[in-house]
Amino acid sequence: MEMKKNTRSWQKHMEQVVYGIFLLLGLITIGCVLLITVYLVISGIPAIRQIGLVEFLFGDTWKPTAAEPSYGILPFILTSVYGTAGAIVLGVPIGFFTAVYLAKMAPRKIKLVVEQAVSMLAGIPSVVYGLVGMMVLVPGIRELFDLSDGACLLAAIVVLAVMILPSIIKMSVTALEAVPKEYEDASLALGATPEETWFRVSVPAAKSGIAAAVVLGVGRAIGEAMAVMMVSGNVANMPGLFESVRFLTTAVASEMGYASGLQRQALFSVALVLFVFIMLINAALNYFLKGDRKS
Numbered sequence: 001m002e003m004k005k006n007t008r009s010w011q012k013h014m015e016q017v018v019y020g021i022f023l024l025l026g027l028i029t030i031g032c033v034l035l036i037t038v039y040l041v042i043s044g045i046p047a048i049r050q051i052g053l054v055e056f057l058f059g060d061t062w063k064p065t066a067a068e069p070s071y072g073i074l075p076f077i078l079t080s081v082y083g084t085a086g087a088i089v090l091g092v093p094i095g096f097f098t099a100v101y102l103a104k105m106a107p108r109k110i111k112l113v114v115e116q117a118v119s120m121l122a123g124i125p126s127v128v129y130g131l132v133g134m135m136v137l138v139p140g141i142r143e144l145f146d147l148s149d150g151a152c153l154l155a156a157i158v159v160l161a162v163m164i165l166p167s168i169i170k171m172s173v174t175a176l177e178a179v180p181k182e183y184e185d186a187s188l189a190l191g192a193t194p195e196e197t198w199f200r201v202s203v204p205a206a207k208s209g210i211a212a213a214v215v216l217g218v219g220r221a222i223g224e225a226m227a228v229m230m231v232s233g234n235v236a237n238m239p240g241l242f243e244s245v246r247f248l249t250t251a252v253a254s255e256m257g258y259a260s261g262l263q264r265q266a267l268f269s270v271a272l273v274l275f276v277f278i279m280l281i282n283a284a285l286n287y288f289l290k291g292d293r294k295s
Contacts, residue, residue, distance in 0.1 A: 037275070044272030047071070047265035056269065062236040062251070064263035071266045073273065076248045079153065079239040080277070083228065083247060084221045086157035087164055092214055094161075095168030099210075102169070103176035104198045115173075122166035130230030133159045138231055145242060151233035152242045159227050164217035171216065175209025176202055219281050222274070225249035248274045 048056050051071045059072020102111050133155055142150030179202045187197040203210070225247070233244025234254055246254070252267050252274070259267055 040268065040272045040275050043265065043268035045269075047262060047269040048272075050262065051266065051269075056266075057273075060238060062246075064255070064259070064266060069262070071262075073248070073251070073270055075236050075238050076246055076251050076270065077273065079232075079245040080222060080248045080274075082239045083153060083156050083160060083232075083245075084218055086153070087160035087221045088214070088218060090157065091161035091164045091217065092168060095165045095213075095217070096172060096210065098165075099169050099172030099176060100198060100203070103173045104194075104202065115170075118166050118169050121162070122170070126163065126224060126227040127230075129159055129163055130227035133227065133231040141242075147242055149233065149244060151231055151244055153232060153239055153245045154241050156228040156232040156245070156247070159231050160221045160224060163224060163227065164221050167217045167220060168213045171213030172206070172210045175206035175213070178209070179205045215281055215284055219278060222277055222281070223249060225253045229253060248277075 056071055056073060057077070058074050059070060060074050061070040061072045062075065063070045098114075102114055106114065134151075137155050137158060138150035140150065141147065141152065141155055183201050183205055184197050187201045188194070192200070228247050229250040232247065232250065234246050234250055235244040236246045236251070237243050239245050248270055252271050255263070256267050
């Protein structure tokens with residue numbers, strides 16, 4: 001009896017220790033987010049005040065080193081929005097249908113091979129994507145469309161579409177495989193074809209996980225810097241499909257090393273705008289998940 005009491009007491013003590021560790025880790029995570037937020041706000045607001053919010057967000061010229069400097073980041077914002085939207089249009093359908101094929105149709109051997117390939121795609125560094133795009137994709141676009149330079153928004157969209165595929169495919173497959181088999185059996189018993197069952201029963205049941213996969217893919221597309229810098233031309237132009245452009249991320253990465261004074265403060269303001277974009281994406285993710293739970 002005494003031994004049982006000691007065992008329970010020890011187990012309770014260990015549970016409290018583990019709980020304390022997890023609580024501490026959670027607080028550290030929250031603290032890091034708050035620290036980043038406060039640092040970006042403190043570093044980014046002074047430049048916005050000095051330049052002017054309207055001129056900073058809606059100005060179409062970025063020339064921080066000119067005799068009369070201009071700090072308009074509208075080209076960066078629109079390029080990031082267009083580039084991300086293009087990557088979604090290309091990458092989401094491919095990733096979604098690949099996930100449905102792997103989860104519901106693919107033979108076991110093919111599924112294992114494709115899943116290994118997807119995992120390898122997820123592990124490739126972004127600089128390798130950029131290098132392959134610069135050596136293969138950019139010359140291909142230049143020759144195909146008879147351009148003077150193939151480094152453009154289209155090249156960045158294609159690279160981003162490939163980069164978001166692993167996140168979309170892996171999470172969507174997990175969501176589809178988590179759908180109870182009874183749902184599909186009931187649909188088939190009512191006379192539905194397998195294809196109808198997959199797309200009208202399994203996919204709606206897994207829509208929360210699929211939506212989360214898409215939102216995470218969007219987050220990666222917006223936050224990517226190195227790969228798009230190598231294939232987009234990195235020029236502060238208003239976005240066009242065959243124009244050399246610069247994203248929010250590449251603006252910070254390409255100039256922070258030598259910037260000083262107001263230019264450096266403006267780059268922190270660009271980072272603050274990018275951070276707000278990411279926070280909005282997280283808010284959208286929470287909205288989708290909470291909406292599914294309520295329904």
